[in-house]
Amino acid sequence: MRVQLRFRSAKLAATATATAVLLAGCGGSEEESGARGGPEKKTITVAGLPLADVAALHIAIDRGLFEKEGLNVRVQPVQQSVQALPALAHGQVDVIGGANFVTFLQAREKGTLATRVLAEGARNAPHMMDVLVPADSKIKGPRDLKGKKVAVNILNNIQSLTLNAVLGKAGAGLPEYRQVPFPQMGSVLERGQVDAVHAAEPFLTALKRELKARTVVDGNAAPTAGLPLSGYVTTDTFIDKYPKTAAAFQRAITAAQAVAAKDRGAVAKALPGYTKIKPAEAAAIGLPDYPATSSAAQLKRLISLMRTQKLLTKDLDPAAVLYQPAR
CATH class of the missing domain: 3.40.190.10 (Periplasmic binding protein-like II)
Incomplete structure (x- = not known):
């Protein structure tokens, strides 16, 4: 459903x-x-x-x-x-x-x-723009996102900019981004069209509630904090x-x-x-x-x-x- x-x-x-x-x-x-x-x-x-x-x-x-x-x-x-x-x-x-x-x-x-x-x-700020995956995903942390399909609201913008910086600092490889408006991220994640979504609040909380999605990257990590x-x-x-x-x-x-x-x-x-x-x-x-x-x-x-x-x-x-x- x-x-x-x-x-x-x-x-x-x-x-x-x-x-x-x-x-x-x-x-x-x-x-x-x-x-x-x-x-x-x-x-x-x-x-x-x-x-x-x-x-x-x-x-x-x-x-x-x-x-x-x-x-x-x-x-x-x-x-x-x-x-x-x-x-x-x-x-x-x-x-x-x-x-x-x-x-x-x-x-x-x-x-x-x-x-x-x-x-x-x-x-x-902490946990206001995180990367989420389905509850049963094998993705556990930043290094697992290399080459994976990650939904962002707009391509080549604030989400990919900050996530690239966080992953680079962690020594992790970069994902492949897909443009998906925030309200549609739940649907594409549920259907398996993407491996993860980079969501902002209040969509972040809604995805956790509706899909039991879990956080694998806090978007406020170095060097993008604040x-x-x-x-x-x-x-x-x-x-x-x-x-x-x-x-x-x-x-x-x-x-x-x-x-x-x-x-x-x-x-x-x-x-x-x-x-x-x-x-x-x-x-x-x-x-x-x-x-x-x-x-x-x-x-x-x-x-x-x-x-x-x-x-x-x-x-x-x-x-x-x-x-x-x-x-």
Whole structure:
């Protein structure tokens, strides 16, 4: 019997359809002139992933932190941040929440989309992004993954980047990666189409519950411990056109990140509302670290690792990537 992970995002269509929905359904945000010093655009759309990474986004909405800044934030669910890239480029989506940094750093380097990080969302932490195998698998540890088929949400991205680094440090060989959206990982693992899955929370906990899958690699091992993974990304065009809006969003999400960093209960309360994970599981899953402030030094670690694995061809200045509002 096929396991169906019960998440809203599992009902989304394939990438092309999801992109079309974003382009068709997220447009038309009314631009309003706020009071003096207020945001130029009061209603903004955020493409949000169903991951623990974006808990602060929902905390900010629930606690009125955006409203306090004069913003009305609408969330458009999306399975993969790359699905929202066309919509972001066309201004139909203003921000991508849970955007994996690898994709957006590559887009900036290549000049395909001038992206900027409004705020970090999540950093690597113990058992929030692990490699799982079926309970009866012969795979016992990192060295057993050499040549095996491992599912990742997006190819040549944050998951393979971090897992390659962990396996390299352990002296283990590399697997063969297969692109499988998080909501479908349970099905392909159960059918034996892959040998293992590299899953992030809350999908990680759901796979353990539904399939009795077990962990063979903690994705937070050296040298990726505490590495920046994802955040809230927009474009230079949006910032140039709406600087007060960008600053207001940054203030609200930074305040929410501080809440998430200190109050696990607030994260546990938010998770069931947008991931459909059970409340009891939300209180126990492995969460990422939620940095209250973004760090150029930490982002430099990610850029250096990407350079090592040839996912970037040149160094990027992390200070230029991180948005700093004018004083």
